Amino acid sequence: MKTSTAVDYTFEEILDWLPELEANLEEVGEIIIANLIMLGEIPAPTFHEERRVNFLTDRFSEIGLLNSSTDEVGNGVGILEGENDDDNILIVAHADTPFSENVDHTLSVEQKYIRGPGVADNSLGLAAVASLPSIFEFLDITLKKNLILMGATRSLGRGNLEGLRFFLDNNELPISAGLSVEGAQLGRLSHVSIGMLRGEITCTIPEEYDWSRFGDASAILTINEVINKINDIPLPKRPRTSIVLGSIEGGTTYNTIATNASLRFEIRSESSDMVEEIGHRMEEFVAEISSKTGDEINLDIFARREPGGIKFSHPLARKTRFIMEELNVQPRLSPSTSELAAFIDKNIPAITLGITRGDNIRELDENILIEPIYKGLTQLIGTILAIDGGYCDTEQD
Amino acid sequence: MEDTVTQNKIEKWLSENTYHHSEFWDLKKMVERKEEQNLTISLCLPTLNEENTIGKEVVLFKSELMSRYPLLDEIAVVDSGSDDRTREVAASFGADVYLANEILPELETKKGKGENLWKAIYQLKGDIIVYVDADIKNIHPRFAYGLIAPLIYRPEVQYVKAFYDRPLAVSNEVRPSGGGRVTEILIRPLFSLFFPELTAIIQPLSGEYAVRRNVLEEIPFPIGYGVETSHLIDVYSKYGLDAFAQTDLDQRVHRNQTTRALGRMAFGLLQTFINRAKSLGIVKEMAEYNTILRQFQVQKEDYQQVEYEIEEHERPPMIEIEEYRKKFQVET
Missing domain, CATH: 3.40.630.10 (Zn peptidases)
Known part of the structure; x- marks a missing residue:
């Protein structure tokens, strides 16, 4: 041919x-x-x-x-x-x-x-x-x-x-x-x-060493708290939905408290409503953790798919x-x-x-x-x- | 006075005969000029256990410089007897593969890169042969066309040598340029002493060069480390500096050699150099030299000699080989 x-x-x-x-x-x-x-x-x-x-x-x-x-x-x-x-x-x-x-x-x-x-x-x-x-x-x-x-x-x-x-x-x-x-x-x-929402959560804690928070003042611990909250989100079988925790970064060395940490994630679902709902829940618990710890936590959603x-x-x-x-x-x-x-x-x-x-x-x-x-x-x-x-x-x- | 003459000569040569590969981006034009002159060009890749890099070199040169732009008429791998899969890989990507020992088999067997290069003159058909080492990780078509181009555009140029000089950042500051450790510690001082004009060649030991057959067939080939150095001295003695050109091919990524390995290389190079200096009458009445290089190693407090027998054997000019004269119908 x-x-x-x-x-x-x-x-x-x-x-x-x-x-x-x-x-x-x-x-x-x-x-x-x-x-x-x-x-x-x-x-x-x-x-x-x-x-x-x-x-x-x-x-x-x-x-x-x-x-x-x-x-x-x-x-x-x-x-x-x-x-x-x-x-x-x-x-x-x-x-x-x-x-x-x-x-x-x-x-x-x-x-x-x-x-x-x-x-x-x-x-x-x-x-x-x-x-x-x-x-x-x-x-x-x-x-x-x-x-x-x-x-x-x-x-x-x-x-x-x-x-x-x-x-x-x-x-x-x-x-x-x-x-x-x-x-x-x-x-x-x-x-x-599929519906998708992609973002990054960054956590920054103050540089000053706070003795009153000895042992728990770490951006990594705060990000860990965020991850625990994400794991608590119930995901339906239908519409099929998942949250991908793609990458995590934080800290610099063994003996310095991490002042910065970040988590990159993607929410995927067959339903755009479900994607949005999970996105809202994330916004809520990020605000909640931030007020509880006094750490600066940012949720940056930079990509969406319908x-x-x-x-x-x-x-x-x-x-x-x-x-x-x-x-x-x-x-x-x-x-x-x-x-x-x-x-x-x-x-x-x-x-x-x-x-x-x-x-x-x-x-x-x-x-x-x-x-x-x-x-x-x-x-x-x-x-x-x-x-x-x-x-x-x-x-x- | 002589210094000024040499200085001016080098300056003129650098400005007229030193290129950057980007000047030769127009491959279509280059192929047209090649065809006008009815030239044939062969690429020779000498190998010994290069299975990790040979496939990439062959496929890239074949696709870009044979299929897309028919600059090369053949791509040949001349192998020293690799015990890895070099020959198989090269053939699978479409190269003509030869074992050096099977070319001119009636001659005494010798093993070395120079042997492969020399036998390529007999085996390959090109009016121009371009040699490219087979261990280059960042291979690109420029490694061949950058060297071939001056021979196509300037009939008086006989021998084009590669050099590699890509700075990470360019400013108006002066920065040093040159070759590797052996070049700067051994070859450039020797050239400065006895062949000052040859110091203009920025990387005399680079393994990439393109040469006209009529020149290749007339020069002898050390089979080991000294082949590049002897080429430069022989071609210079016969044709002068203006027969050379050099092309900057940017960066070359390859295996790094240890200082001890470079020591062995320098030992071989010195032999070649002394031989040339003697035959040209530059050095007279020098005693015979030893061919054993001693390096040392220590185990606890026991210092041990490690001896290397390194003797630079040499092949005569190919034109002296009868089979060659028959094959290429060279009149005696």
Whole structure:
């Protein structure tokens, strides 16, 4: 199924072509691995993605994409033109990683693995987006719709999806579907976003040593009290709800009382009411502990997501499942709090896909398997072709 | 007077023949110029137990400098007989892999990096050969194209050497620049004594360089530590400083060697240097030297000698090898 002009092919033809496509992609595997190395070795902590995004847009310019540029919030965007320019598919990967500039970003390439900080989340996702124009050129495929390829900035943590939200708020191109690409895990098929509220509780105690409070004047003890209160919050089984205590910091050494401590958390629920209710309870007990201890405690909520998304039976989710099954990839339906949420807010049908299998995600020894990358890319291209062919539109059903 | 002449010569050479890799960002143009000149270029990666870094080097060079921009015509790993999976990994990422011993097998077996570099001249086809060490962790296409570019753009340049000089912060202050410990303690003082113009080469021992075949085939190759030093002296003696260029490739991240290992390296380098100094008539009537380096270790109060036999064997210029002349149809 090779064509230099866009042609109509049936969804079954796309499915039949997938094994051949996967074999072809192995021939150009070096493209994505090279992009992964070069992108992944450029540090890109949230709010400081400029160099990584510049590399991405250089790649887009080199292959001749139109409108390869960066915008006000630093997103890198390139458009692979289709034959009919009245419709667009947005393929996005977040460009930021949780690792600071000071971390050694060297990736090591072994026969089966690639290792290094951020390799899965999300250097590989971004490398997939960077490689798509070369891959389509190699496969000699022209699409009908435009493919908007994007490295989104300010996605993680306090970034709160600012990059993608900015783009969706300000661009004038009609977008019929969104695909969010993550390096791992292959098989991931997220079509709904759960309600989420992300924040940080910081505690500061006065510098002066207070003998009257000997033994208990510590920001760590206060944060501990906060954690006890969080654990006392009853969580319902339905709607499914959880509180993730993601990271804790406090103090400096063995024998100095900790004057600062912080706790980072995320509240997740299928119900936005439940998220809000837990958020209110946190505000209340933070105020209560603060007045009881005299410590300064701040609750900073800096990211929110509304639950939503497309249905399990939506053609985009269903056709992607068929593609995965054809490739012997077991779809794992997991809700997402990532880029998907920004699409949902704009009522754009969207899913999140993973490219390969990885371990130790967000750790310094993060690693991915090389071989499944080709299957992951095949799944991505198959899904793009299905969207391009109109098989993922609701009107078709 | 002579000092001023040397100083001016070095100053002129530094301003005209010292580059930064970023000057060569336009790979499309470079490939066009290469094709206009009908040049072929080979990349040689000499290896000994480099399974951790070789895959990354091969995949990056292949993707960027063969598939995307066809600057390289071949990527070859010439291996000294690794007992790890170096050859397997390199082949799996698409390099041509050779065992040094299997190239020109009728010759007496020798083992060393210089041997691999020398045999690459026979095995590889390029008009230009670029050598890049296989232990670079932060490998990037610039490690090859930064060295090839001066040879493509300037026909009179024969030999391009890498140096690494990325400061963490740039101010107007003067800051020192130079090579590693062996360079600054041994090689630069020796060059200052006997080949002052060669001191302009900022990192004479760097393992990355690109050279025209017609030069490579005419110089002898020490097979051990001394290959880079002897190249510089031989090419300088034959063609002068203007045959050289050097390119700043920014930072190079690699394994650090212990001081004792550098001592062994310095011992080998000194042998090469003395041999060259003798053959060029710079040093006369020097006694034969020993080839055993003694280092010491202590166990409780017992000081023990550790002896290393380090002898710098040398391969003759490749053009003297009959098989080479046949293969490349060189007239005698």
